Amino acid sequence: MTQAALSNEVSVLDWLSSVIEQHGTKPSSLIPILQEVQKQHRYLPEELLTYIATAMNLSPATVYGVATFYAQFSLAPKGKYIIKVCDGTACHVRKAMPVYEALRKRVRLVDGKSTTDNKRYTVETVSCLGACGLAPVVTINDRVYGQVTPDAICLIIDELEKEEGDQA
Amino acid sequence: MGSMIIDGKTVEFNGETNILQVIRKAGIDLPTFCYHSELSVYGACRMCIVEVDGRGINASCHTPPEEGMTIKTNTMELRKIRRNALELLLANHNRECTTCERNSTCKLQDLAQRFGVRDVRFGERDVKAPIDTSSPALVRDPNKCILCGDCVRMCKEVQGIGVLDFANRGSKMVVTPAFNKSIGDVDCVNCGQCAAVCPTGALVVKSHVDKAWEAIYDQKTTVVVQVAPAVRVAIGEEFGITGGRSTIGQIATALRQIGADKVFDTSFAADLTVLEESREFIERFSEKKNIPQFTSCCPAWVKFVEQYYPDYMDHLSSCRSPQQMFGSIVKRYYARETGIAREDMFVISVMPCTAKKFEAERDEFKIDNNPDVDLVLTTQELARMIKEAGIDFAELEPTSMDMPFGFATGAGIIFGVTGGVSEAVLRQAHEVISKKELTNVVFKEVRGQAGVRAVETQIDGITVRLAIVHGLANAGRLLEQMKAGEVSYDLVEVMACPGGCVGGAGQPISFSASEIRSERGKGLYREDQLQQLHKAQQNPMLNDFYQKWLQSPGSAEAHEALHTHYGSRRRIDGEAISVNEFDSAPIEIQVCVGTSCYLKGSVNLLKLLTKKIKDEGYEEQVKLRAAFCCQQCAGGPMVIIDDKVIGKVSGDRINEIVQLIKDKLRVSAS
Numbered sequence: 097m098t099q100a101a102l103s104n105e106v107s108v109l110d111w112l113s114s115v116i117e118q119h120g121t122k123p124s125s126l127i128p129i130l131q132e133v134q135k136q137h138r139y140l141p142e143e144l145l146t147y148i149a150t151a152m153n154l155s156p157a158t159v160y161g162v163a164t165f166y167a168q169f170s171l172a173p174k175g176k177y178i179i180k181v182c183d184g185t186a187c188h189v190r191k192a193m194p195v196y197e198a199l200r201k202r203v204r205l206v207d208g209k210s211t212t213d214n215k216r217y218t219v220e221t222v223s224c225l226g227a228c229g230l231a232p233v234v235t236i237n238d239r240v241y242g243q244v245t246p247d248a249i250c251l252i253i254d255e256l257e258k259e260e261g262d263q264a
Numbered sequence: 265m266g267s268m269i270i271d272g273k274t275v276e277f278n279g280e281t282n283i284l285q286v287i288r289k290a291g292i293d294l295p296t297f298c299y300h301s302e303l304s305v306y307g308a309c310r311m312c313i314v315e316v317d318g319r320g321i322n323a324s325c326h327t328p329p330e331e332g333m334t335i336k337t338n339t340m341e342l343r344k345i346r347r348n349a350l351e352l353l354l355a356n357h358n359r360e361c362t363t364c365e366r367n368s369t370c371k372l373q374d375l376a377q378r379f380g381v382r383d384v385r386f387g388e389r390d391v392k393a394p395i396d397t398s399s400p401a402l403v404r405d406p407n408k409c410i411l412c413g414d415c416v417r418m419c420k421e422v423q424g425i426g427v428l429d430f431a432n433r434g435s436k437m438v439v440t441p442a443f444n445k446s447i448g449d450v451d452c453v454n455c456g457q458c459a460a461v462c463p464t465g466a467l468v469v470k471s472h473v474d475k476a477w478e479a480i481y482d483q484k485t486t487v488v489v490q491v492a493p494a495v496r497v498a499i500g501e502e503f504g505i506t507g508g509r510s511t512i513g514q515i516a517t518a519l520r521q522i523g524a525d526k527v528f529d530t531s532f533a534a535d536l537t538v539l540e541e542s543r544e545f546i547e548r549f550s551e552k553k554n555i556p557q558f559t560s561c562c563p564a565w566v567k568f569v570e571q572y573y574p575d576y577m578d579h580l581s582s583c584r585s586p587q588q589m590f591g592s593i594v595k596r597y598y599a600r601e602t603g604i605a606r607e608d609m610f611v612i613s614v615m616p617c618t619a620k621k622f623e624a625e626r627d628e629f630k631i632d633n634n635p636d637v638d639l640v641l642t643t644q645e646l647a648r649m650i651k652e653a654g655i656d657f658a659e660l661e662p663t664s665m666d667m668p669f670g671f672a673t674g675a676g677i678i679f680g681v682t683g684g685v686s687e688a689v690l691r692q693a694h695e696v697i698s699k700k701e702l703t704n705v706v707f708k709e710v711r712g713q714a715g716v717r718a719v720e721t722q723i724d725g726i727t728v729r730l731a732i733v734h735g736l737a738n739a740g741r742l743l744e745q746m747k748a749g750e751v752s753y754d755l756v757e758v759m760a761c762p763g764g765c766v767g768g769a770g771q772p773i774s775f776s777a778s779e780i781r782s783e784r785g786k787g788l789y790r791e792d793q794l795q796q797l798h799k800a801q802q803n804p805m806l807n808d809f810y811q812k813w814l815q816s817p818g819s820a821e822a823h824e825a826l827h828t829h830y831g832s833r834r835r836i837d838g839e840a841i842s843v844n845e846f847d848s849a850p851i852e853i854q855v856c857v858g859t860s861c862y863l864k865g866s867v868n869l870l871k872l873l874t875k876k877i878k879d880e881g882y883e884e885q886v887k888l889r890a891a892f893c894c895q896q897c898a899g900g901p902m903v904i905i906d907d908k909v910i911g912k913v914s915g916d917r918i919n920e921i922v923q924l925i926k927d928k929l930r931v932s933a934s
Binding site: 107108109110113141142144145146149150151154155156157158159160161164165171205263 | 273291352420425426427428429430431432433440441442443445450834836838840841842843844857858862870871874888890892
């Protein structure tokens, strides 16, 4: 189920219908609308996608197709911190994978999951962030960390945990 | 107009939209998976590649013909690319051919054979996706999908629905219903056209052959079989007989040999439908009530209206389809006549159609949970049973059907082709209205292959406006035009499948669908010509039947046995959206935001209601949710308070709802 009201004033549905109204219901508006939902909820809840399909007179299968095509959209809730470990060629040869493994272990991700149970971290790999000179590269939300080592990534997480009140 | 050189031969072209068509016209069977003349060009399978002089290698399906082109279709390089592409497709494909439904009718198998692929150098997929058997009519096996997208485009472009689409990308790409749901949980109308165009076994008709054998082997059960009109002109294709030639006599013989106790003709029930439906039409037409009348023979069309056009539900004829009329009269009257208990009678339909499997399972057509039609077999499935029994179908001695329900007029037989229902109804309506004998029974104007045929015909000086439609996308467009007031009709015939029932997805698989469909259609018109009687009202067996059991068309008894009503239907299953955070509040209010209610302004209603509840100070007492469809669309916008459903809620009725909340709180407080 979707999170409740976004604020005391606006319900999620009012918000979504105003977003749709603002972008219009032509097919090319679908991606901008999905981007706003992704930004607001950090994922695309199924029932909101169904609503978007209804409001835009599109087939839900088409909306689902677009939502699953782009890496920027997620159908499962994502964490507060989205951590991308670059595994492009340059980062890979400079040992990105040990960083990735250390990170997963540090935030206790098991069974192929990519988001921690407390919804604090989402860990993903990407193919090249375009900063090969800094390899291996990790981004956390909009911050870029270069020449990361397994130890370094754990220190970075320690810092974040401290900020969050160390409840993990 | 122009000419080009294909493999050294000069070939004329005239109006072809791509060189693939020109090449095939020149007698070269260039292979394709993703190309269908009736669908948009996709250009993904790369099997139709050719070498165009000066341009290199191009996909012929989306290269328009130009004057003076020089084309090679068969070079060392082309052959290598095609084989490689095939090999890669095969690597991604579950190759358990021997146990596949489409064994011997699979295009991938066929091309692998044609290109002599004897070895696949690439590894297999290590993860197997689950098979979706949720639908009453279709089975989807993603492991056999080659991502040609034929089903996606068929459903979207021809049927106007879009149940399936591509999801994910790259090596994870699949063709799936929305949110990876099962086909049975979304808005699929079961027309099966996706399976008809699927080149492999990724989408197939659900087989009920084993259940049919079980009933036949059960000594206690009387197996009564009905055979639909369109089956007789198609089943021969499975046995080397040209499509369009009627083999109804051989079907009767084969069914008896297999073990059916009685073999009847659905066309008899179609004659019955004609009488009931024209009576209904004449009544509505003279009262100008619920006009246009929509035909209701096609279960895919009926479900389409239930899901998308709830406001037009009253326009559907209340007549059951011929299949269901047949089931009803056999289990009600024939059972009584022969002294066989309803439960001991097993009615099997042989249909060209996959949606009939869904129709037979509908609750409307059951009495004490015993269905009027127990099992639906498609033409393909009957052919398989005949093969299994080792019967040489082509050499069978024809026999006639059993009486009384084995006798049909030409009117009932042409039900299987687009325009047929309208023509059969016209033959009856003319005589009823004008009270004169109709001598020319052929209504050429309603026949043809155009997707929408608007016809005006004069009956005794009165103009009747008809629209004959096939393909649900065409039907959807027509309904939108009707809504906008651009067109108006008195009678609208809709068949979901292109060409009508002869083009049904249960028919033998064919890679040249449109030609074979038109041959089958012609075959039914020929059958009509060969009959002694062409008007349903002339059917002597039918008249006897009315006298004995139903009195007259439209009688109370006829209504009970032959008519029904339909209800709104949700498109997709899914959770409601929470509008506020008071999940444990004592009262739950749901406002429907499904399409129909959405269009009637339910979102605004929800907004007003949220504000009102807050203003009145009940905010924390009410859990507000936006739900998707409570299946009562005609009465929308719908509001549900706990279990109470309130329809047609407009802004000025909000106080009424607030009053209900007050009452409820008072009751729970005291």
